[in-house]
Amino acid sequence: MILKDQRKDFEKKDLGIEREELTRVSKYLRLPYVIVFSGLRRVGKSTLLAQIARKFYPGGYYFVNFEDERLLNFSAADFDLLHEVLVELFAEQDIFFFDEIQNVPGWERFVRRMVDKGYKLYLTGSNASLFSQELGTKLTGRYLPIELLPFSFREFLAFKETPLPKTQILTPIERGRLKRNFNQYLSKGGIPDALKYPDSSWPKVLYEDVIFRDVAARYRITEVRALKELSFYLISNVSRLISYNKVKELLKLGSVNTVKNYVDYLETAWLFLVVNRYSYSVKTQQIAPKKIYGIDTGMVRGVGFSFSENRGILLENLVYLSLRRSTKECYYYKCANNLEVDFYLPEKRLLIQVAQNLEDKKTKEREMEGLKRAAEELKIKKGFILTDDEKGAIKKGGLIITIKPIYEWLLET
Incomplete structure (x- = not known):
């Protein structure tokens, strides 16, 4: 039986490390909204569903994975029959976990009907556009989207079973260990399977x-x-x-x-x-x-x-991924004199430059001048330069620039 097989596999699933999104989910448990997780294939969406099920719903739930090839011909017209079979197999439950539901055209109508009846649904999908279009049309104001990205640096350290250090009081050994782990994170990334099987x-x-x-x-x-x-x-x-x-x-x-x-x-x-x-x-x-x-x-x-290995572009990429987790709006900024600032966060009124290092005087001056000009144009008083390993603070005009290693900043944001 397909549903029994899926349920058995779901219950045996290795939970891995606890994802940071669980904290956010815990705040939404009693809200009458659909929780929608979207992200890259193999980024851990199914594992996150299993973590939610075991942590918050040990009393019972339904789980269906629509990526299963045995459900290839499943259509929206089959949802009522599916619900009937689920009740028959697992008794009456109020919680649904639907994995990769975008594989069923018209799924949003059934979801809307179940939400209106008071059921709680958790959905995953690998296509951001389909979710936003379909949910925006049928479930306006009734769903909460959550992006699931590859592991953050904190999650990467948890995966490696490395305790989070206090960045304010790092000993030389702790700093060296943290930098070593950061270099691995920058190089290997945060996709769970790629980290589990590094030689693949x-x-x-x-x-x-x-x-x-x-x-x-x-x-x-x-x-x-x-x-x-x-x-x-x-x-x-x-x-x-x-x-x-x-x-x-x-x-x-x-x-x-x-x-x-x-x-x-x-x-x-x-x-x-x-x-x-x-x-x-x-x-x-x-x-x-x-x-x-x-x-x-x-x-x-x-x-x-x-x-050649361009560490600078990887560092900037990594900073953006971290900003994406915590910030709704993020842009790059072009000054009137064509100087560029890597990131501008309008909600936080914050400017951020990313530089591998500031050893070269021209590089340092360019990064700071870009921040200064952008701050003047936007009337902002604070900015960051995130680097590989430099730390300090500089006042340039009315702007206070904080210089910080990215490996510290990632643990503090």
């Missing part, structure tokens, strides 16, 4: 799987070669400004719309994250070059092409 080619396999299953097949793309070339170009140029028009010319992709559509597809499949330039003009945001970040630094290193 997991990042490349996962990358190809997403390209073909979650993008080419889902959007019925016939020019798969062009899609792969674009994706490879993006993953080889993370943390850099990307002009869709220039990419169109470079890769001979026909039109800017084709580039835009392909990038949108890759983003909704969680391979890349796109950051806009900050501007009060929506049109300027739309036409300005974008910054593209990879979903995982281990995948970037394992798949992307580089003549």
Whole structure:
């Protein structure tokens, strides 16, 4: 029996380390909303569901995995029968866990009906766009979206069974150990299976799987070669400004719309994250070059092409992933004199530069001058320069600039 097999496997699932999102979920247990988890394949969504089930609902629940090939012909019309069978097998329950539900066209209607009846539902999916479109239409104001990204640095340390140090009072040994772990995190990333099986080619396999299953097949793309070339170009140029028009010319992709559509597809499949330039003009945001970040630094290193190890771009990518976990809005900022600031957080009124180091005087002056000019234009009084291993504070005009190692900042945010 499919449902019994799935339930047995779900109950035996290795829970791994406790994800940080559990704390957020605990605040929503009594709210009459659908909780929706979206993220890259194999990022740990099913494991998170198992953690929620065992921690908060030991009394009983329903679980169905729609990624199971035995449910390939399941349709929205079958949901009532499914509910009937679940009651027959597992008695009456008020909690539903539906894994990869986007595989069932029209699923949102059943979910809405169950929410209206007072049931609690937890859903996962690997496509951000489908979820936002369908839930936005059918469940407006009745769902809470939660993005699940690869392990944070704190979670990575937990995976390695390394206690979190107090960054304010690090001994030389603790600092050395922390830096060693950070270097591994930057290099290997935070995808659970890639960390469990470090000698495997997991990042490349996962990358190809997403390209073909979650993008080419889902959007019925016939020019798969062009899609792969674009994706490879993006993953080889993370943390850099990307002009869709220039990419169109470079890769001979026909039109800017084709580039835009392909990038949108890759983003909704969680391979890349796109950051806009900050501007009060929506049109300027739309036409300005974008910054593209990879979903995982281990995948970037394992798949992307580089003549040499560019630690700086990986550091910036890692900082963005951390900001994405805690900040709703994040942009890059272009000053009137064309100096650039890597990140601007409007809600927090905060500017952040990322630099591998500030040993070169020109680099240090450029980073600080960019912050100073942006702060003047935005009327902001604080900024950060996040580095590999430097620490301090500088006052430049009316701006206070805090310089901090990224490995410390990651544990404090």
